[in-house]
Amino acid sequence: MTFDWSSLILASGVINATFSIIVLMYNRNRLKLKYSIWLVLILLCTILILLERIIRFSNLENTYPELIFITSPLFFSIVPLLFIFQKKINEIFQYWYLHLLIPVLSLFFFLPTITMANEDKLEMYGSQGLNDPIWIVLLFSIYVAFYILKIFGLNRKLRKKLLNEYANNEIELKLFSNQLVFLASILTITIPLSLCLQYLSFDTQVIDKLPFLLFSLIPHVFLFYILRFRETRIVTIEKEETVNGSLNIDIDSYKSNLLDFMNKYEPYLNKELKLQDLASFIGWSRSTLSYVINKGFDKNFYDFVNEYRLNFATQEINNAAYKKYSLDYIAAESGFKNYVSFYRIFRRYKGTSPKTFIKEIENKN
Numbered sequence: 001m002t003f004d005w006s007s008l009i010l011a012s013g014v015i016n017a018t019f020s021i022i023v024l025m026y027n028r029n030r031l032k033l034k035y036s037i038w039l040v041l042i043l044l045c046t047i048l049i050l051l052e053r054i055i056r057f058s059n060l061e062n063t064y065p066e067l068i069f070i071t072s073p074l075f076f077s078i079v080p081l082l083f084i085f086q087k088k089i090n091e092i093f094q095y096w097y098l099h100l101l102i103p104v105l106s107l108f109f110f111l112p113t114i115t116m117a118n119e120d121k122l123e124m125y126g127s128q129g130l131n132d133p134i135w136i137v138l139l140f141s142i143y144v145a146f147y148i149l150k151i152f153g154l155n156r157k158l159r160k161k162l163l164n165e166y167a168n169n170e171i172e173l174k175l176f177s178n179q180l181v182f183l184a185s186i187l188t189i190t191i192p193l194s195l196c197l198q199y200l201s202f203d204t205q206v207i208d209k210l211p212f213l214l215f216s217l218i219p220h221v222f223l224f225y226i227l228r229f230r231e232t233r234i235v236t237i238e239k240e241e242t243v244n245g246s247l248n249i250d251i252d253s254y255k256s257n258l259l260d261f262m263n264k265y266e267p268y269l270n271k272e273l274k275l276q277d278l279a280s281f282i283g284w285s286r287s288t289l290s291y292v293i294n295k296g297f298d299k300n301f302y303d304f305v306n307e308y309r310l311n312f313a314t315q316e317i318n319n320a321a322y323k324k325y326s327l328d329y330i331a332a333e334s335g336f337k338n339y340v341s342f343y344r345i346f347r348r349y350k351g352t353s354p355k356t357f358i359k360e361i362e363n364k365n
Helices: 005-026 033-057 078-089 096-115 118-128 134-162 169-188 190-197 206-215 217-240 251-265 275-282 286-296 301-318 327-333 339-350 354-364
Strands: none
Touching (some): 005 206, 033 078, 033 169, 033 206, 078 134, 134 169, 134 190, 169 190, 169 206, 169 217, 190 206, 206 217, 251 275, 251 286, 275 286, 275 301, 301 327, 301 339, 301 354, 339 354
């Protein structure tokens, strides 16, 4: 038995994963059990994978032979579970169960190895070592890459949408969960990396162990965000809310402060401005800002900001700036990402195109 430094690091991941499960179950009503159960499954898979690696790295296979190959199907389960959780928390339920097909098939594929006698496991482990068939490693790498790309793509799409919606507990939960899935996915990439490294020869075992040391950070990330979300975000929002769901604020005063801020600092000229950014600039929480915009102005964030951008662009046109600059330039200077967006907003509020609007001004003059 050689319980080395790497096993101690992996053991810390096991401890934090276990503690994360306890926290999730204790807060199952607040964090919604139907969502957190997927996190629990991910953490359980992580625990078993780390325990199996501790056995390998510490030469404990003769003491716990039943755990030598138990993690093989779990490698095929981590990323689909992350993707399913991401879809579930964002209420995307269509065909989610199909992503469990390969994990279930992998379980049946590896079942004969998992259930074989301990003596046979030790013989297989001793004769073949850690080298898996190259075709399995390649297929697995493609499999993981496929899900990682899907997770990244969905994460980018959802983050852009959620940051500009009315902030409440549900939106904060979705943002928290997508951030958690994103970070966990990055760390999951280390699994196919570790399988590929087994075909290379190194003078030190540090490089062989490094991918799983990085993978062991997943429970730490989970625990950090679970505690942060439980203790900070939800509590902060709940303190701001009254029983009927409205914020206990003087909305007229907040409206006045927001208008003064928009006119003085012109944050709408920033093309990348998001609800969270504006809230940070003015020193409010997202929930407060989104409430003021939604309830005080009866608008969503996009409409509120784009009206300011449109007014700025219209003022530039009225000042004959179009004679010096192109409409593309005026649109960009007004905070619009592109001319298409500018044209669409202009036509929506003015009922005509920018060029027609300019011709009407010239005819009047």
